[in-house]
Amino acid sequence: MFVRAYLRASTTEQDAQRARAQLDAFAAERGLTIAAWYVENESGSKLARPELFRLLEDAHPGDMLLVEQVDRLSRLTAGDWEKLKVEIASRALRVVALDLPTSWMMATKTPDEFTSRMFASINAMMMDMLAAVARKDYDDRRRRVAEGQTKAKEAGTYKGRPENVIRNAGIASMLDKGMSWTQIQDATGCSRATIAKIAKRAA
Structure with a gap:
């Protein structure tokens, strides 16, 4: 099984490589080797992510897309999440996330077609739920930041983001x-x- 690992952080100030050791350990425990890494600093709220789509272009049916958390893959709107799922499904990728135990079965050969279909269905449902939670968290944080900025402006204390x-x-x-x-x-x-x-x- 060809394992492709995807690492993402939202800004250049964050370390996109932070979870690399965790992904390596997860793969090693299952006798797998991560053959390709795709690393980028892009917001998970954007569908246009060069490294993620390079991974999709490189992938072959049956390859595994390994991520630390579902929110590394998506903080997308519902519409963009559906588009990404179509791209993943069209390449017959197995998506495995460390924070989604129902996906771990995809990292092994399933015993029969029935079990495979059952876990794929459960996994898809759980991924949808976690993707929705990740988007809500993203929207909530943006709202809180905006509210804080408004209050600071009203108080005359807002200075904006420090320049790099x-x-x-x-x-x-x-x-x-x-x-x-x-x-x-x-x-x-x-x-x-x-x-x-x-x-x-x-x-």
Whole structure:
């Protein structure tokens, strides 16, 4: 069984590799070897994630997609989650998440077709539930942040997010050297809006 591990963190300040040892240990306990790693710093609320879709493009029927938690795979809206599930199903991938014990059976050869179908159905239902919980958590946190910012603005104490001075100086230097915005994004993981702001500042 070809195991493809997916690691994700939301920002460049977070360590996307944090769960690598846990995934390795899980695979080793089952006599499996992780043959390919896909790592990125992108929000789970976005469907457009280059490394996740590179994994899907590389995958063959029967391969395993291994993640630490379902929310590493999805904090998507219901509509985008359905689109991602279609992509996964079209490639006949087995999705296994460490926080979803019902998926662990997918990491072994199931004894018969009935058992396989039963666990696949239960697993799909549980994944839908956890994906919905992950999205709710994402929406709740965004709402709380917005409420906090509103209160701080009303009190005159809101200062906004601290600037990443070192990173931004590096971006300015790359722009001076004539690097393209895409090259800078690949090197730093920042958004095009950030590059545009720094480019405008330097103009």
